[in-house]
Amino acid sequence: xxxxxxxxxxxxxxxxxxxEQPLAWRYGYELSKATGLTSGTLYPLLMxxxxxxxxxxxxxxxxxxxxxxxHVYRLSAHGIKLARERDVVLAEKRVPRRKDRVLT
Amino acid sequence: xxxxxxxxxxxxxxxxxxxxxxxxxxxxxSAAMEMELEHIPKDSQALAWAFGCLRASYTRRYxxxxxxxxxxxxxxxxxxxxxxxxxxxxxxxxxxxxxxxxARAHKHLSLELWFSAQMLPSALLAGSFGVVLAxxxxxxxxxxxxxxxxxxxxxxxxxxPGICNVPLGGVWESFRLWPISSIARVVVPSCxxxxxxxxxxxxxx
Numbered sequence: 056x057x058x059x060x061x062x063x064x065x066x067x068x069x070x071x072x073x074x075e076q077p078l079a080w081r082y083g084y085e086l087s088k089a090t091g092l093t094s095g096t097l098y099p100l101l102m103x104x105x106x107x108x109x110x111x112x113x114x115x116x117x118x119x120x121x122x123x124x125x126h127v128y129r130l131s132a133h134g135i136k137l138a139r140e141r142d143v144v145l146a147e148k149r150v151p152r153r154k155d156r157v158l159t
Numbered sequence: 160x161x162x163x164x165x166x167x168x169x170x171x172x173x174x175x176x177x178x179x180x181x182x183x184x185x186x187x188x189s190a191a192m193e194m195e196l197e198h199i200p201k202d203s204q205a206l207a208w209a210f211g212c213l214r215a216s217y218t219r220r221y222x223x224x225x226x227x228x229x230x231x232x233x234x235x236x237x238x239x240x241x242x243x244x245x246x247x248x249x250x251x252x253x254x255x256x257x258x259x260x261x262a263r264a265h266k267h268l269s270l271e272l273w274f275s276a277q278m279l280p281s282a283l284l285a286g287s288f289g290v291v292l293a294x295x296x297x298x299x300x301x302x303x304x305x306x307x308x309x310x311x312x313x314x315x316x317x318x319x320p321g322i323c324n325v326p327l328g329g330v331w332e333s334f335r336l337w338p339i340s341s342i343a344r345v346v347v348p349s350c351x352x353x354x355x356x357x358x359x360x361x362x363x364x
Contacts, residue, residue: 083195084208094192094211099218102188112187117198125198126191 065092069100070138073110073130077138080115080127101128109134166202170209177209177216184220192216230295231303235310238288242311242348245284249277274340278347285348289355304356308349 072089073081081089087097104110108131115127130138174196178189192212199205222229254262258276262269289304296303334341 082198083191084199087208094208095214095218096211098188098192098212098215102185102219112191117194123194123197125194126187 065090065096066100066104067141068092069097069104070130070134070141073128074135074138074142077130077135080113080129082125082127086128104134109137164202166206170196170202170205173206173209174212177212180213180220181216188219189216227296227303228306231292231306232310234288234292234295235307236314238285238307238352239311239314241284241288242281245280246277249280271337271340274337275343278343281344281348282351285351286355289352289357290359292352293356293359301357304353308352311348312345 068090069086069092072086083094083097083101086092086101087094090097092100101110101112105112105128110128111131112126112128114124117123117125174193178193181189181192192215196205196208196212199208218226254273258273262272265272288307292303292307
């Protein structure tokens with residue numbers, strides 16, 4: 056059975072981080088720090104999600120004089136939907152913590 | 160020149176090269192990499208970022224659609240060498256006593272039996288390579304183990320000087336003289352590799 060698209064741990068990590076602020080534009084370096092992914096992993100993921108229409112990208116003016124513009128990213132409506140679905144699936148798969156088990 | 164500026168300079172050169180590699184395929188993303196570098200405060204982090212950009216550019220430009228195919232070819236080549244090694248090790252070992260006794264009793268079958276007995280370790284080896292392929296290619300296509308097997312068969316059929324000294328005619332001769340074991344020699348490891356690939360947890364995720 057072929058593996059479903061965007062099921063890797065790294066993609067899931069990126070989707071979760073972007074889902075924290077779904078409408079905010081995020082920088083590549085900022086996403087790298089938030090996810091712990093190196094640029095060698097992050098950029099191919101961003102490009103793939105962009106190709107699949109799950110993410111939007113834009114250019115933003117640099118902050119301050121002499122600063123170059125930056126490429127910014129955020130999830131598209133499809134991306135937000137997918138990230139939420141995956142988050143629900145992951146939550147269902149997660150083993151309940153000991154405290155939760157005692158309470159139930 | 161201080162260590163810090165040396166790192167920043169190298170990072171800029173690397174990212175410039177990464178952008179040049181990526182530009183024909185993804186002009187917007189190549190510019191994004193170059194610009195982002197200037198917003199990274201620490202020089203050491205900028206250098207690490209630049210190395211990552213270099214990897215991302217080459218991966219995107221040259222291996223985007225070919226990674227799984229290359230993995231299948233690499234597994235096929237690796238399996239061919241491992242199988243050759245295993246056959247050599249098995250051939251160098253003395254025949255077990257039970258086999259000698261059995262072969263004396265069934266002289267017309269002895270070589271066929273010996274070749275067939277070699278199938279089990281070869282099948283285990285092929286199965287493990289199937290699992291490796293599933294992990295490398297992440298189960299992207301069921302054709303991938305067939306590519307690996309194609310490479311293995313090609314290796315077996317090509318009389319490469321210095322690697323293989325069996326002429327092509329010798330292969331057909333062995334099929335004519337020992338049909339059962341010769342067919343089993345191809346079919347059993349092939350099935351094992353495909354099963355290893357299909358049954359691997361990596362291909363079922």
